[in-house]
Amino acid sequence: VDVFLPKGTRDFLPSQLQHRLAVIDTIRRVFQLHGFAPLDTPAFERLETLTGRYGEDEKLIFRILERGAGGQRGETDLALRYDLTVPLARVVAMHPELKLPFRRSHIAPVWRADRPAKGRFREFLQCDCDIVGSAEATADSECLAVAAAALEAVGLSAFEARLNDRRILRGIAQVAGAPDREAELLVAIDKLDKIGHSGVDAELAERGVGPDARQAIWALLDVPASEGDEAVLDHLLGLLAGYPDAQAGVERVRQVRDLALAYGLRPDQLRVDPTLARGLGYYTGPVFEFSALGGGIGSIAGGGRYDDLIGFFSGRVVPAVGVSLGLERILTLLESDEAGLPTVDVLVTVLDEARRPACLDAARRLRAGGVRTELWLGVGQLGKQLKHAAALQARFAVLIGGNEARDGVWLIRDLRDGTQQALPPEAAIAHLRRASAG
Amino acid sequence: VDVFLPKGTRDFLPSQLQHRLAVIDTIRRVFQLHGFAPLDTPAFERLETLTGRYGEDEKLIFRILERGAGGQRGETDLALRYDLTVPLARVVAMHPELKLPFRRSHIAPVWRADRPAKGRFREFLQCDCDIVGSAEATADSECLAVAAAALEAVGLSAFEARLNDRRILRGIAQVAGAPDREAELLVAIDKLDKIGHSGVDAELAERGVGPDARQAIWALLDVPASEGDEAVLDHLLGLLAGYPDAQAGVERVRQVRDLALAYGLRPDQLRVDPTLARGLGYYTGPVFEFSALGGGIGSIAGGGRYDDLIGFFSGRVVPAVGVSLGLERILTLLESDEAGLPTVDVLVTVLDEARRPACLDAARRLRAGGVRTELWLGVGQLGKQLKHAAALQARFAVLIGGNEARDGVWLIRDLRDGTQQALPPEAAIAHLRRASAG
Numbered sequence: 001v002d003v004f005l006p007k008g009t010r011d012f013l014p015s016q017l018q019h020r021l022a023v024i025d026t027i028r029r030v031f032q033l034h035g036f037a038p039l040d041t042p043a044f045e046r047l048e049t050l051t052g053r054y055g056e057d058e059k060l061i062f063r064i065l066e067r068g069a070g071g072q073r074g075e076t077d078l079a080l081r082y083d084l085t086v087p088l089a090r091v092v093a094m095h096p097e098l099k100l101p102f103r104r105s106h107i108a109p110v111w112r113a114d115r116p117a118k119g120r121f122r123e124f125l126q127c128d129c130d131i132v133g134s135a136e137a138t139a140d141s142e143c144l145a146v147a148a149a150a151l152e153a154v155g156l157s158a159f160e161a162r163l164n165d166r167r168i169l170r171g172i173a174q175v176a177g178a179p180d181r182e183a184e185l186l187v188a189i190d191k192l193d194k195i196g197h198s199g200v201d202a203e204l205a206e207r208g209v210g211p212d213a214r215q216a217i218w219a220l221l222d223v224p225a226s227e228g229d230e231a232v233l234d235h236l237l238g239l240l241a242g243y244p245d246a247q248a249g250v251e252r253v254r255q256v257r258d259l260a261l262a263y264g265l266r267p268d269q270l271r272v273d274p275t276l277a278r279g280l281g282y283y284t285g286p287v288f289e290f291s292a293l294g295g296g297i298g299s300i301a302g303g304g305r306y307d308d309l310i311g312f313f314s315g316r317v318v319p320a321v322g323v324s325l326g327l328e329r330i331l332t333l334l335e336s337d338e339a340g341l342p343t344v345d346v347l348v349t350v351l352d353e354a355r356r357p358a359c360l361d362a363a364r365r366l367r368a369g370g371v372r373t374e375l376w377l378g379v380g381q382l383g384k385q386l387k388h389a390a391a392l393q394a395r396f397a398v399l400i401g402g403n404e405a406r407d408g409v410w411l412i413r414d415l416r417d418g419t420q421q422a423l424p425p426e427a428a429i430a431h432l433r434r435a436s437a438g
Numbered sequence: 439v440d441v442f443l444p445k446g447t448r449d450f451l452p453s454q455l456q457h458r459l460a461v462i463d464t465i466r467r468v469f470q471l472h473g474f475a476p477l478d479t480p481a482f483e484r485l486e487t488l489t490g491r492y493g494e495d496e497k498l499i500f501r502i503l504e505r506g507a508g509g510q511r512g513e514t515d516l517a518l519r520y521d522l523t524v525p526l527a528r529v530v531a532m533h534p535e536l537k538l539p540f541r542r543s544h545i546a547p548v549w550r551a552d553r554p555a556k557g558r559f560r561e562f563l564q565c566d567c568d569i570v571g572s573a574e575a576t577a578d579s580e581c582l583a584v585a586a587a588a589l590e591a592v593g594l595s596a597f598e599a600r601l602n603d604r605r606i607l608r609g610i611a612q613v614a615g616a617p618d619r620e621a622e623l624l625v626a627i628d629k630l631d632k633i634g635h636s637g638v639d640a641e642l643a644e645r646g647v648g649p650d651a652r653q654a655i656w657a658l659l660d661v662p663a664s665e666g667d668e669a670v671l672d673h674l675l676g677l678l679a680g681y682p683d684a685q686a687g688v689e690r691v692r693q694v695r696d697l698a699l700a701y702g703l704r705p706d707q708l709r710v711d712p713t714l715a716r717g718l719g720y721y722t723g724p725v726f727e728f729s730a731l732g733g734g735i736g737s738i739a740g741g742g743r744y745d746d747l748i749g750f751f752s753g754r755v756v757p758a759v760g761v762s763l764g765l766e767r768i769l770t771l772l773e774s775d776e777a778g779l780p781t782v783d784v785l786v787t788v789l790d791e792a793r794r795p796a797c798l799d800a801a802r803r804l805r806a807g808g809v810r811t812e813l814w815l816g817v818g819q820l821g822k823q824l825k826h827a828a829a830l831q832a833r834f835a836v837l838i839g840g841n842e843a844r845d846g847v848w849l850i851r852d853l854r855d856g857t858q859q860a861l862p863p864e865a866a867i868a869h870l871r872r873a874s875a876g
Binding site (some may be wrong): 063064093097123361 | 441442444447448449450451453455456459468470471472473475476477478479480481482483484487497500501502503505509510511512513514518519528529531532533536537539541542547549551561569570574577578579580583587683697700701702751781782788794795798801802805806808809811812813815816826829830836861
């Protein structure tokens with residue numbers, strides 16, 4: 001039988017998975033320390049919960065065939081979740097008893113039928129924190145703070161977060177005289193990082209934005225970052241006179257930035273960037289994005305405020321803000337050339353049938369003592385058993401022969417240097433636990 | 439908009455999920471201590487990997503619509519995994535470089551379009567340990583040992599494990615003169631627990647098993663357990679003379695039992711039961727099943743040897759044995775009437791705008807110190823903030839007013855008794871960490 005993985009998916013073998021799980025556990029812990037309690041929802045949602053939420057991307061949703069007669073006609077009623085935000089909105093709508101503000105974290109896979117590419121998968125983990133039910137700027141800054149803390153905790157402290165407000169971008173569209181073509185302008189402006197001033201200008205012209213409008217746009221966007229965030233914000237505030245919504249966006253960016261700095265983000269880690277758009281259509285206020293310095297790997301975390309999405313499901317206005325860590329990219333940055341991490345500490349060898357019960361008992365005691373222990377399942381040649389231990393990257397082997405059984409000790413062999421010592425079981429367990437935890 | 443969960447699925451809100459995650463973490467740790475390293479595979483497999491593996495149950499597989507033109511014709515090419523064993527077999531086939539014996543654990547959701555009922559869900563977690571590539575009886579006893587250790591670790595030590603061998607059941611079918619109707623006989627015998635001797639006898643008669651054959655079957659099955667496992671095994675060995683395969687099954691059960699006892703399973707926790715069938719068709723040797731004493735809740739763990747499944751994918755004979763914990767039933771048994779567990783330890787209150795930066799800094803320091811901390815996002819009335827803290831089941835509130843700011847202390851209020859103490863930040867963090875961990 002020919003066997004394959006589905007396109008765009010991955011298996012994680014134990015030695016690879018160890019590192020991945022350690023990073024996830026660190027992030028989970030940071031989320032919980034910040035008061036974002038874990039939520040879990042099903043892998044699939046009813047199709048009508050997901051449709052209409054993702055615009056163009058709707059064709060990327062994996063649909064599940066109905067069971068029974070409908071399925072025979074090719075009808076679908078469920079779909080794999082595309083993100084963790086719509087499930088959150090559904091949960092909030094279904095549970096009016098939840099105390100607001102409701103902070104939740106959710107680390108779980110999502111599925112998108114995207115064209116697979118380097119670093120782009122059809123199944124990947126999302127790591128989200130959201131605060132539902134608060135319009136305060138502190139909520140936005142908490143999202144910045146938890147993302148920064150998580151990145152630092154996994155060892156990625158060389159990052160820069162860029163900050164903007166969706167209303168500033170809308171103001172730019174208004175200044176350009178094209179308020180109804182905001183989305184199109186965003187698509188062009190979003191490419192500034194990649195194709196530069198002249199590339200974006202050409203694209204804007206192509207989309208029918210006239211020279212005067214383009215000049216007005218560039219007056220807003222071309223603010224030298226070297227002048228500092230305060231100068232950028234003052235500049236925007238002046239040029240956006242007459243657009244009170246956009247000005248409110250400028251002031252909110254100023255607040256969120258000041259609060260984030262009070263949280264201990266360094267000024268060089270945070271920058272106001274009026275060109276930051278972010279793809280998703282549902283943002284309504286501040287948006288932000290973290291990049292690794294010197295990376296070229298793109299965004300490693302991002303989020304923003306979306307005050308309309310929850311209301312769509314719950315029928316009441318519920319402001320919300322969230323942040324999502326890009327785990328796959330973070331893991332790429334952290335990846336080392338080393339072989340995978342070992343999954344066991346000790347192999348208990350079995351040298352002859354008569355000693356097997358003593359070996360089983362040794363394995364039981366080591367495991368109860370917190371030492372990751374593999375037992376040789378057969379019996380026989382020590383060389384073969386030690387080779388297996390080496391393949392497992394186990395650091396120690398435990399040998400129990402006739403002499404050891406008689407003396408009530410275990411022989412502990414350190415496989416790194418071949419040294420051996422005979423220890424009574426209690427001392428051996430304590431020694432192996434200490435040496436393995438290191 | 440009307441919003442619903444998909445039928446047969448569940449959301450886990452934070453306070454419920456805390457307990458569930460703690461139980462899962464305990465099980466994960468026991469698996470790893472026993473040398474079963476974690477593996478992860480995608481939620482869906484190619485349809486042809488899954489079809490033909492589950493017999494009748496194949497209609498319970500959730501199928502995923504093809505993307506593009508095929509999907510418009512209702513064609514499917516992927517399916518959600520139905521268990522974790524077939525994905526394991528695929529991984530072993532795709533990775534001939536894996537060192538055997540390969541022990542892996544896998545704790546992950548599976549999906550079955552079963553009719554939802556009390557305790558039966560369409561999405562549920564499986565917790566599996568398997569050893570691939572060993573025919574040794576020690577491998578079977580390791581699976582018994584890891585399941586027993588996991589049940590004890592989560593607090594379920596009142597269990598009984600029943601042990602049988604698929605070859606004994608085949609022998610019984612042969613004794614009954616119906617070797618080609620083994621599956622049918624198993625279905626009947628499997629109900630002995632529920633419908634008793636007379637019920638099973640009637641069903642066997644209905645299925646055309648004659649009186650002599652039924653008498654032969656009952657001679658094998660009606661062994662008083664009170665005589666002890668050795669007597670049961672000797673009895674079977676005698677009656678199965680002439681069926682060497684069945685006799686090998688009896689001897690293997692004896693070996694696995696002796697090894698499991700050497701692991702520290704108590705004799706009252708383990709019983710040979712020649713009527714134990716287990717549903718799945720792919721078992722070839724020893725099978726076992728754990729039940730909670732006094733439960734009536736059915737099996738809480740089970741497994742067995744399946745020496746043919748891996749070979750189907752890999753084209754080489756690879757023996758394998760595994761065990762699966764019934765997490766949902768285990769959680770039902772552990773469920774208490776208490777309210778959910780708290781998800782935060784401390785609420786940092788914000789009493790006025792001027793003090794907000796000090797409060798943000800306090801939250802940052804508490805979190806860095808390992809205390810799960812929620813920050814009040816707005817500003818204002820203490821009463822409202824303390825009410826929120828109570829709703830969160832947070833045990834402490836931190837108050838920083840003008841006096842505290844002047845004296846360089848935080849006021850710590852214990853919400854259980856209303857007592858307060860002013861402490862310097864370092865001492866406050868240490869105190870809160872100690873009190874919260876308890």
